[in-house]
Amino acid sequence: MTAVDLPAVPRVLIAEADPWSRDLLKQVLLNVRCDARLDVCADGQQAATLLREKTYDLVLADWELSGVDGLSLLRSVRQQRRSPALPFILLSSRNDSASVREALPLAPTAYLTRPLNMESLTQRLQDLLLNEGESVYCEIPPLAPGMTLPAFLERRREASDGAPLRVDVKAAVQRSLGPEGLDLKQLEDQVRMDPQITAVLIAAANSAGYHGTPVQTLHAALNKLVPGQSMNFILGLALKHNVVLGDPGLVAYAERHWQLSQDSADYARRLARMLELDHERCYSACILHRLGDLALLRCLEDWRQGGGALDDEAIGESLDAFGAAYGSALRTRWRLPLELRQLIAATYSLEGGVYSREALVVNLATQMARLTEHEGLEALAGSKTARLLKVGLSELLRVRKT
Template identity: 95%
Template sequence: MTAVDLPAVPRVLIAEADPWSRDLLKQVLLNVRCDARLDVCADGQHAATLLGEKTYDLILADWELPGVDGLSLLRSVRQKRRSLPFILLSSRNDSASVREALPLAPTAYLTRPLNMESLTQRLQDLLLNEGESVYCEIPPLAPGMTLPAFLERRREVCDGAPLRVDVKAAVQHSLGPEGLDLKQLEDQVHSDPQITAVLIAAANSAGYHGTPVQTLPEALHKLVPGQSMNLILGLALKHNVVLGDPGLVAYAERHWQLSQDSADYARRLARMLELDHQRCYSACILHRLGDLALLRCLEDWRQGGGALDDQTIGESLDAFGAAYGSALRTRWRLPLELRQLIAGIYSLEGGVYSREALVVNLAVQMARLTEHEGLEELAGSKTARLLKVGLPELTRVRKT
């Protein structure tokens, strides 16, 4: 495809089995051409059906697709359109695989982990004329749209929380002569709920098997380092990942700080009681994910022309924050054990609860205390009594 025959609005097919890799490819492509008409599928048979129904200007397909694999798709495409741009993605970097694919003339053969800069450049070459850029205006709100109706619609499709960490700086700081230093990367991003949730979700996706991953260190070690880096950098490409409204930023700062304080207290309490401090930290750093995701959707509302003030923000958080968090944790398929631990933060009514659940519940109660409130009442609470933690222990946790 040359500059002469570039369509006004290109239609692109992405066929990728892993949901997080699929989302990453989508974000990279939309960052190049935000106006692209995009079809996304998770298996080769669906991709083959779409290819029979529509005419595409570019295809990105994973060789390892279930059903009809990407190489078979490429073979089928080449029988009909020899010049159609087709980027073949694969985890196979051996010479035999390359020799098998090259006779079918893929436009590019990219191996995982993907080089994001190389992929972006390829897409720019294929989808933009030289010197061209595409700007997409934010669509206005539909006439008569109310904020509750808008938030209800967005709950099941929202992209999660805004970023707390500058991901480009975090990755750059973690790159050394021998590649990505996972411990350095963990130190850079461990306070960010969005990054933590995405990496844990990705490490539990269909491409990874074994014991459920419930913490950021486990996720970083289960994912290929390059995949972790790409997922983190891909988050920066998403819409409204950095809040612009000062009022929303102020709310986000409070929720981030509450998450961080809770997580720090939970880790100290868990260590004191010889429990799994990493799980407790994860549950607390994630427990405000829904509220933060809601703030990001409120930024969309504001940019679409909706009115927004401090009272509206507070009422929206009260009405929708918990529901957004529950929807995200379910849709991203965070491990049930981690979701149950997060649920212990909000309620310990009925049932049998673990000592870790008591720890995270107590940690969040501690984080909610103002600097002028003492720990005496908290030390006498049911949670503290069940943990056999008194005022001296709570005082030591707060001062550590």
């Protein structure tokens, strides 16, 4: 595809089995051409059907697709002898010379191995989808006539992209890169206070591409994913729409929820260490427990940018009505491990008659985080949760002052 043949609006097929890698490819591509018409699928048979039914300007396909693999898709495309040849980027975890030799006769436009080099992929997409010096601007669509805020939020709940980012991911990754590559410990220290990054990496590490015992903490997720893949997932988050809030009022609400998450997580970690429990798991549950409220604030930014009115009263009412539902929907859709979801639920309330000690810890920690500096610690020490944990005022004071 040369500059003279570039379509006004390109149609692109992405065929990738892993949902988080699929989302990453989608975001990288939309960052290059926000107007692209995308078809996204998870298996080769569906990709083959789409290729028969539609005319595409570019295909990105994973070699390891189930059913019909990416190499077979490429072979089928090349047998059609289209002129000029359809640009086809083949993605693979195979970097051995035999695999490369097998693919090259089919003339893929690019053969990219995992973990992907994001800069290289972006440059290839720019070369294929943009004329030299060209950029594409996409306006934010206005709200539908008569749309109300509750109806908008209800509609967006099942499609929410999650929370805005708390940390500057590019700076965090850059600080974590050393002469020997990515320092996972350094990266964890940089991003562990960010609910969105924590949730996405845990979800990605438990997706279909990564087998074994489910992970429930950021530390375990980073060590289960390939380091380059972790870095790509984190950097990919920065490409998404409204990942940084622009409305000062929404930023103020987000800061309060981020701080509540951080305080809860710090208290939970200290309590769990004191009681010789799984402190990383307790930290993880608390850092994630306001994910839904933060995701809602991100959707409120969409509402505002689409022309909707927004004030403090509307923000507060929306958080009360939809915050918990957004969190539940995200945790379910992202398939966070059931044990972690149950522990997150314990930050809000304790149901039933038997509680794990970790559940008691996260519940007590979130209660502590909601207190002001000089209120309620004595009453909290006398609560049912504290009594079950056998934690008194002196221990709570130590946790707060640590």
